[in-house]
Amino acid sequence: MRVDQFNYLFKIKSLFTFFALTIFATSYWCNQTQAQTSTRLKVIFTPPAENKPQTTIKGATRNNGQCLEQTENVAVPFTPLLPITNQGLTIAAHPTLLFYLPKTSAQKVFFSWHDEDSESYYQTVISLNGKSGIISLTFPKKSPPLEIGKTYKWSLAIMCNNRLQSDNPMVQGKIKRVKLESILGQSLKDANSLESAVLYGKAGIWHETITTLAQSVVAQPEDKNLAQTWKELLTSVGLEEVAQVPLVKSTSSTESEN
Template sequence: MNKKLSVLFAIALALETVIPSLLFSVKAETSSKNQSQAVQSSVKPQVSFDPPGSGKPDDSAGGASRGGGCPQEVISTGGCVIPLIPSNREGLTTTGHPTFFIYLPQNSAQEVFFSLVDENNKNIYQTKIPLTGKSGIIQFTLPENAPALEIGKNYQWAFVAIRQQGLRPDSPGIQGRIRRIETDSILMTQLQNITPLERAALYGKKGIWYETLASLAEARKLQPTDADLVSQWEQLLKSVGLEAIASQPLLN
């Protein structure tokens, strides 16, 4: 074998040894990366609510503020109409047509009257919502044909249970406040192509209550048997002082 052939033969042997090794290394690295991504994707985001401003929600609000005049001992057993909002009865939203949640105990009411007024007490929208008579949490989304909430403005909403005698001054009801804020460009980018649970976690960190709750409710409806989502829902409600109704079912 001449010198040139010997060199080529040596190179061939070297390549035969090195190339499989390199391929194995690349394959192992790719497999490890895929496994890491799979583990990361299987870890569910945890939803928590960070109120805007400093500190946690004020839990010193009395029973009347949480349940429209209902005694605290009755509220603690889930026997009153209760709004699903922080204890200061205020919350932020980024949408012009937000979703509201309230808890209704089992009662004789066949409808709930909903009203929305602006900061000048001007009526914005009102409607009646039919009930099934079941005890649980109902939600109501401001319809598209209703005037949209304006950015930077405060509104007050109310739900009043209508019984057989009709709408009366002593009809059980509750009130809450809502303020629409502008969605910044960073948040808009982060909200693209993510799951409802991921949205809930993101909104919660931003202190945007109404979308936190609505997104987590959406996640629960998509996976109603997911125990982790049920647990996260209950923990979220407990974190704002709603222990009494944290385990109540979502009715719609």
């Protein structure tokens, strides 16, 4: 065989090998991408053993219609985003609560909480600034921090006509601060936002579970997988109606006036 024929055949063989490897690599990459796309992390909330279902106070406790507007043919009441036990754990000294707030003419809400002995602990008036939808409320930083191991009862009342009255729409719940276990803390260090929500859910820490997931949904509003994960989490704890309500883009802490 002549040298030029040998070189020609060698080039053809090399080119064929290159294309074969390219096709294999492309096929492998596509399969891996599809596998990653089809994999969706689910946030499953596992209630702690101490939080057995009890009689709950869902939505507004009194006169839900006063100064609240009924819209979109579905009247979802003033609702705290809590499990059916109406209580949740947190690891934060100043945690964040989430609520569904219908459109209202009220401009302020009255927020208060106290310890298990019903002693007055803290109260404040907070401006709504025209907000409605799923909103967040963070315990004011200047308020005393929640103590680890203590359970607190909180209440949030809508101040119709800027007055606090016995028939104001109101929701209530309980919250307990627990210590962040070292094993969970180590896992959270390398976790992204969604993975953190998964870890909090498995540990039964409700408030960090839902607020962390909410932040992910707000940050990526076009992500259908996140939206589905959000709906599944709320539905799993008895919040089917609220699960259909979109998260407002401006989910953030409200500011205390005091």
